[in-house]
Structure formats: C-alpha cells, structure tokens
Amino acid sequence: MKFQILGPLELVADDGPVRIRGLRRQLLLANMLINVGQVVPVERLVDSLWPDDPPPSAVENIRTYVCELRSQLKTHGDRPRLETYPHAYRLEADAEELDVLRFSALVAAGEEALRQGDSAAGAELLGEALRLWRGTPLAGLELNPGMEARVAALEERRRSVESKWIKARLALGEHGDVVPNLRTMIYERPLDESLWCMLASALHSVGRREEALAACSDARTALVERLGLEPGPDLKQVQRAVLNGDEPVEPPGQAVPAAAAPAVAPSQLPGVCPGFVGRDEELRRIAELIAESEARAEDRVTVIALHGPPGVGKSATALAAATAAKPAFPEGQLYVQLGGSTDPVAPVDALGTLLSGFGSAVEHLPRSLEGRCSLYRSLLADRRMLVVLNDAADCEQLAPLMPAGRSVVILTSRRWLAGTPADANIQLGPLSSTESLDMLRGMVGDARVDSDAESAEAIADECGHMPLAVHVAGSRLSALPEHPLRFLADRLSQGRVLDELSVDDLSVRDRYDTSYHSLDEESQRCFRTLSSLDPHVVTAPAVADRLGVSVHTADRLLEQLVRQGLLISCTGGAAGEAVEYRLPQVLHAYAGELADEPATA
Numbered sequence: 001m002k003f004q005i006l007g008p009l010e011l012v013a014d015d016g017p018v019r020i021r022g023l024r025r026q027l028l029l030a031n032m033l034i035n036v037g038q039v040v041p042v043e044r045l046v047d048s049l050w051p052d053d054p055p056p057s058a059v060e061n062i063r064t065y066v067c068e069l070r071s072q073l074k075t076h077g078d079r080p081r082l083e084t085y086p087h088a089y090r091l092e093a094d095a096e097e098l099d100v101l102r103f104s105a106l107v108a109a110g111e112e113a114l115r116q117g118d119s120a121a122g123a124e125l126l127g128e129a130l131r132l133w134r135g136t137p138l139a140g141l142e143l144n145p146g147m148e149a150r151v152a153a154l155e156e157r158r159r160s161v162e163s164k165w166i167k168a169r170l171a172l173g174e175h176g177d178v179v180p181n182l183r184t185m186i187y188e189r190p191l192d193e194s195l196w197c198m199l200a201s202a203l204h205s206v207g208r209r210e211e212a213l214a215a216c217s218d219a220r221t222a223l224v225e226r227l228g229l230e231p232g233p234d235l236k237q238v239q240r241a242v243l244n245g246d247e248p249v250e251p252p253g254q255a256v257p258a259a260a261a262p263a264v265a266p267s268q269l270p271g272v273c274p275g276f277v278g279r280d281e282e283l284r285r286i287a288e289l290i291a292e293s294e295a296r297a298e299d300r301v302t303v304i305a306l307h308g309p310p311g312v313g314k315s316a317t318a319l320a321a322a323t324a325a326k327p328a329f330p331e332g333q334l335y336v337q338l339g340g341s342t343d344p345v346a347p348v349d350a351l352g353t354l355l356s357g358f359g360s361a362v363e364h365l366p367r368s369l370e371g372r373c374s375l376y377r378s379l380l381a382d383r384r385m386l387v388v389l390n391d392a393a394d395c396e397q398l399a400p401l402m403p404a405g406r407s408v409v410i411l412t413s414r415r416w417l418a419g420t421p422a423d424a425n426i427q428l429g430p431l432s433s434t435e436s437l438d439m440l441r442g443m444v445g446d447a448r449v450d451s452d453a454e455s456a457e458a459i460a461d462e463c464g465h466m467p468l469a470v471h472v473a474g475s476r477l478s479a480l481p482e483h484p485l486r487f488l489a490d491r492l493s494q495g496r497v498l499d500e501l502s503v504d505d506l507s508v509r510d511r512y513d514t515s516y517h518s519l520d521e522e523s524q525r526c527f528r529t530l531s532s533l534d535p536h537v538v539t540a541p542a543v544a545d546r547l548g549v550s551v552h553t554a555d556r557l558l559e560q561l562v563r564q565g566l567l568i569s570c571t572g573g574a575a576g577e578a579v580e581y582r583l584p585q586v587l588h589a590y591a592g593e594l595a596d597e598p599a600t601a
Contacts, residue, residue, distance in 0.1 A: 007134025311468025
C-alpha cells in the first residue's frame with residue numbers, strides 16, 4: 001500500500017488506486033497520515049472533520065469511518081494499520097509506504113552527504129526527495145487551521161530543501177541548469193535574499209551579465225518596497241563581482257535578508273512569576289519533550305500545549321518551563337502575549353511582536369499578514385528556537401504563528417485547542433495542599449502561617465488550591481500585616497468567596513465571567529447545574545438527571561466545559577463506570593452564584 005500526501009491525497013494498492021469515499025473519511029485519513037505513528041485524540045479528529053458545528057453523533061461517526069478505513073487499509077505487518085486507543089487512534093506506515101516519510105529519509109541522507117562534502121550524492125538524494133512532491137500537500141481538502149499549519153510547515157521544509165539542492169548543483173557547476181528553478185523559487189519567495197544571490201551568481205557564471213545585474217536590481221526593489229530594508233552584504237558582494245567582471249562568488253548560505261538577521265539571539269521571555277511553586281511533574285514532562293526534540297533527526301516543530309481553568313497558573317508554568325530550558329536554545333527565545341481570554345491580539349500584530357525580537361522596527365516590517373508570516377518562517381526555518389505563545393484564543397489566531405524547522409513551541413490557552421496538533425496536551429489542575437501553603441508562606445511569611453496553620457489551611461481550601469485565588473488571598477493578607485489569618489478565613493467561609501478574592505485589578509470572578517459568557521446557552525445551564533453536585537465527583541449520569549437530558553448529551557456538555565477550561569477531566573472510569581470530572585472549590589462557588597441566573601449566551 002502506498003500513501004501519498006505531498007499533493008492531493010492518494011492511495012495506491014498493488015492492484016491499483018484505492019478510492020476513499022466521502023470528504024470526511026478523506027479528512028480523517030489525512031489527519032492520521034500527517035500524524036503517522038502518533039496517537040491522535042478523537043477530539044482533534046472531531047474538530048478537523050466538523051470545525052464549526054460537530055453533530056451529536058460525531059464520535060460515533062468517526063468510529064464508523066475508522067471501521068470502513070480499516071477494511072481498506074489492511075494490515076501493517078501482523079497488526080491493524082489503523083489501531084484504536086482509548087479515545088484516540090494511531091496509523092502506522094513506513095518510509096517505503098508514505099511519501100512524506102520517504103521525503104524525510106532522503107533529505108536526511110542528502111544532508112549527511114553534503115556534510116561529508118559529497119555534493120554529487122547530496123544533490124541526487126535531495127533531488128529525488130523533491131520529485132516526490134506533486135503539489136500542495138493534501139490539495140483539494142478543506143483543512144482546519146491546525147492542519148493548515150502542518151501543511152505550511154511541510155511546504156517551508158520543501159523550500160529549505162530546494163535551496164540546499166540548488167547550492168549543491170551550483171557546487172557541481174550546473175549554473176545554467178538551475179536558473180529556471182531559481183526563478184520559480186523566487187516567484188514563491190521574493191523576499192529570500194539568498195535565492196536572488198544564487199540567481200545572480202548563476203547568471204554571471206554562464207556569461208549572462210545583464211540578466212545578473214537585473215536580478216540584483218529586482219532584489220533590491222523587492223526588499224526596499226516590502227521590508228524597508230536595503231540588501232545585505234552578500235547580495236552587494238555578488239553585484240560588485242558582476243560589475244567588475246570578477247569570478248562569481250560562492251552563493252551565501254543564509255535564507256533571509258541579511259539586514260533582517262539578528263545581531264544577537266532574541267531573548268523575549270519575561271521573568272518567572274514571583275512566588276511560583278509546584279508543577280514538578282509538568283515541568284519534568286516539558287523538559288523531556290524538549291530533550292526529545294533536540295535528539296530528533298527530522299526537522300519538525302515540537303508543540304507543547306498547556307490547558308486548564310482560569311487562574312490555574314498556565315502562564316506561570318509556561319514561563320518557568322521556558323526559563324529553565326533557555327540553555328537549550330542559544331539561538332534565541334521568543335514570547336508574545338495573545339490576550340485570548342480577554343482581548344485577542346490580531347495575528348499580524350502578534351507577528352510584529354515576535355519579529356521585533358530580531359531587531360526589526362515594526363515600521364520596517366511587511367504590512368500584510370502574508371508578508372510577516374513569510375519573513376517569520378524564513379527566519380526560523382534554519383534556527384532552533386523556543387517560542388512561547390501565551391493565552392491563545394483559538395486555532396485561527398495560532399496558525400500563522402507556528403514556525404517551521406526544529407523550533408519548540410509552548411502555548412497556553414484556557415480552551416482545549418484540538419485543531420492545533422500538539423506533541424503533548426498538558427492539563428493543569430489545582431495545586432496540592434502543601435503547594436498552596438508554600439505559596440501562601442512565600443507571600444505572608446512562615447511565621448504567620450505557622451502561628452495559625454488551621455486558618456491558613458482553611459484559606460487554601462476555600463481558594464480551591466487555585467494559584468490565582470491563593471495569590472489574591474496572599475496579596476490581601478500582605479497588605480494587612482497585623483491582621484491574623486483567621487480574619488480572611490472567616491470572611492471566605494461566610495459564602496462570599498468571590499467577593500473576597502479581589503484586590504486592585506485582580507478579580508477571580510472577572511476571570512471566570514469571561515469564560516462563562518463565551519459558552520452557549522445549553523453549556524451555561526450545564527455549568528450552573530454543577531453547583532448542586534459534589535464538586536469532587538461530577539459524572540454525566542448525575543448531570544443528565546439534573547438537566548433532564550440523555551447521558552450522551554450530558555457527556556458532550558461536560559466535554560465542552562472541559563474544552564473551555566471550566567471543568568477538569570479526572571479519570572477514565574473503570575469498565576462499566578462513568579467517566580469522572582471535578583470542579584475546583586472556587587469554581588463550584590462561582591457556579592453557585594450563577595445558579596438562579598438566566599443564561600446570557
């Protein structure tokens with residue numbers, strides 16, 4: 001069986017092409033192939049097949065499609081090619097079967113040949129890899145933003161390989177032969193100064209002096225008009241060689257305008273949040289993923305997503321992990337606040353912030369989203385950098401911000417962004433009792449906590465061990481150093497938790513309001529109903545009984561609350577038992593406030 005995604009989706013068996021019936025079956029297979037060898041969660045497939053409004057039967061439909069595809073795809077060795085996992089699926093294929101894996105293997109071999117100084121073997125292997133491409137990956141399918149980002153990364157990788165292939169051929173003296181390829185590549189990437197350098201050098205090498213000078217002039221026009229940048233020293237050196245009739249210079253290796261390249265590695269990370277505690281397991285997992293990405297041979301972006309309720313400490317955890325990982329990214333670290341939970345930043349503006357880390361003034365950057373996206377991916381294509389995208393709103397906002405190459409992205413969002421493929425989705429929950437008390441100690445001092453440990457524990461409990469709530473409580477106590485801890489513990493226990501958890505511009509209720517009002521009417525009703533249940537054990541049957549709906553409908557509503565960051569998935573449930581969720585205490589109190597209010601969606 002041959003699978004082809006470097007162009008329109010195609011399957012070819014020994015006896016000829018295999019037709020996959022139906023757009024959604026094709027999309028499901030495309031998702032599995034572009035994530036070959038990885039376990040793909042069902043919710044990501046639902047988001048890809050029904051990006052706007054999934055039907056209640058979405059999960060059942062996917063099970064049906066998987067069964068149908070499994071019968072067409074046969075086996076991989078002695079195992080089903082399309083395997084089922086709890087709430088997920090995985091497809092297996094090797095480099096002889098899937099063109100994108102074959103492409104990666106050939107590129108790795110070609111790059112190794114070039115490193116060994118064998119230009120002929122390198123050019124042959126890279127050329128064979130490029131001949132696998134039949135057009136835009138998965139052309140003709142309506143892809144969601146997450147899949148579009150993966151396709152964009154593949155195309156960026158192809159462009160990088162094309163540049164290396166051209167350089168290898170130039171080293172072999174094939175100057176005239178590569179001119180048509182270079183003109184096509186420049187049409188796609190008019191801001192790539194290295195391509196203009198290679199074109200002018202190639203033309204000069206075969207005696208086409210006027211065309212070489214015209215290429216230098218056209219390059220300057222493109223860079224000045226679209227970037228506000230003069231050509232860098234490499235292109236100027238090529239132009240001087242052409243004007244003086246000197247021997248052609250060796251084509252430069254850089255893939256972006258020299259004037260846009262950073263003099264120093266970008267370092268945009270804010271400092272670690274004061275008083276940060278806990279998250280040892282999550283930080284260890286992130287460190288492992290970063291180490292794995294560094295050891296990986298293939299060029300692929302690693303995406304680590306942190307999700308969880310408002311005020312659970314997603315941003316603080318991301319910054320702590322990023323700061324600890326800085327030594328692994330000497331080429332730089334980028335950071336942007338996306339404002340997804342309050343006032344989402346437009347992708348074009350977010351790219352302006354990221355690109356400013358390279359020393360480019362915003363007024364000199366391309367004005368269009370497409371232009372900034374092209375420059376951003378070119379700058380990161382051959383660099384391994386750490387990119388922190390904090391508080392993302394949705395997949396549409398994220399897609400243009402995903403880099404190419406071997407960078408690592410740490411993103412945070414209240415919402416579970418199933419449409420953005422991630423190597424790991426890490427859900428943050430409340431702190432432990434010990435961690436909450438450690439956080440409180442850091443703000444009010446050991447002496448006050450030790451002198452009234454019972455009140456300190458009561459405060460942490462009423463805060464639901466949520467970092468923001470504990471931080472607000474600690475801030476209030478810090479401003480009243482003579483007050484005993486029982487002062488605030490008593491106030492929190494009198495049913496006014498959300499009123500008390502507010503200081504200056506920090507309000508726990510405001511954070512929850514934003515998420516609640518983004519829900520549809522049915523989901524708001526479901527959330528309010530949670531106030532009547534035990535917050536430590538929430539199940540679909542219990543919610544169904546309260547709402548008067550089917551268990552299936554209740555389960556979908558609870559899943560929606562998890563995706564929006566207003567509920568925490570707890571256990572998978574034993575055979576025959578309902579899946580359990582839990583609601584942090586302070587969120588339970590918030591649901592109680594809303595219990596008698598009408599929906600506001």
